Amino acid sequence: MNPGMRRRAPVIGASVLAAAVLALAGCGRGGDKPTEEQTNKLIEPVAKIELGAAPAAAPAAAPAATPADATAAAAPAPAAADGKAVYDSVCIACHAAGVAGAPKFGDKAAWAPRLPAGIDGLAKSVLTGKNAMPPKGGNPALSDAQIRAAVEYMVAQVK
Ligand code: HEC
Numbered sequence: 001m002n003p004g005m006r007r008r009a010p011v012i013g014a015s016v017l018a019a020a021v022l023a024l025a026g027c028g029r030g031g032d033k034p035t036e037e038q039t040n041k042l043i044e045p046v047a048k049i050e051l052g053a054a055p056a057a058a059p060a061a062a063p064a065a066t067p068a069d070a071t072a073a074a075a076p077a078p079a080a081a082d083g084k085a086v087y088d089s090v091c092i093a094c095h096a097a098g099v100a101g102a103p104k105f106g107d108k109a110a111w112a113p114r115l116p117a118g119i120d121g122l123a124k125s126v127l128t129g130k131n132a133m134p135p136k137g138g139n140p141a142l143s144d145a146q147i148r149a150a151v152e153y154m155v156a157q158v159k
Pocket of ligand 1: 086087092093095099100101103114117122125126130131133134137138142147150154
């Protein structure tokens with residue numbers, strides 16, 4: 001290699017770089033507003049490869065994790081969510097503050113004398129009403145199961 005070539009190499013490198021930049025700039029200018037369709041076409045091969053690679057890359061992890069997560073999340077959710085939802089929409093009106101002698105939510109002392117009745121006994125009180133508490137807490141649309149779930153939810157806070 002002679003000194004002349006050595007001096008030239010960076011120049012060539014720079015022009016190649018410049019050409020690439022110009023080409024990219026031109027590309028950017030030409031495709032200023034590519035339609036969604038064009039964009040999809042341009043990225044299509046990449047997207048296909050990624051879609052194809054995903055199931056192949058995690059065949060063991062995906063099926064194993066998904067059902068486990070689903071059952072873990074689904075199993076305790078219905079009862080808890082239902083009872084909480086009923087409590088939050090109906091029972092909370094009196095039981096949050098302890099209106100009219102209602103045993104306050106989360107107040108262990110207020111609930112202690114009532115707990116021996118058990119979920120069945122307490123749910124029955126709610127279904128039929130008790131003193132200042134109207135039947136079904138005042139919402140006849142609630143099912144027995146919803147009442148029971150709400151009672152279970154409330155009792156779970158004071159156990
Ligand atoms: C209008 C106010 C009010 C609403 C709404 C209400 N409660 Fe009550 N609740 C009371 C009062 C007052 C008592 C206390 C009754 C008594 O022992 O004199 C009570 C008592 C209870 C008891 C104890 C019953 C017993 O036998 O000791 C449970 C359980 C209960 N409520 C659950 C619920 C549930 C579940 C809801 C919602 C579906 C609800 N309450 C809605 C006022 C209310």
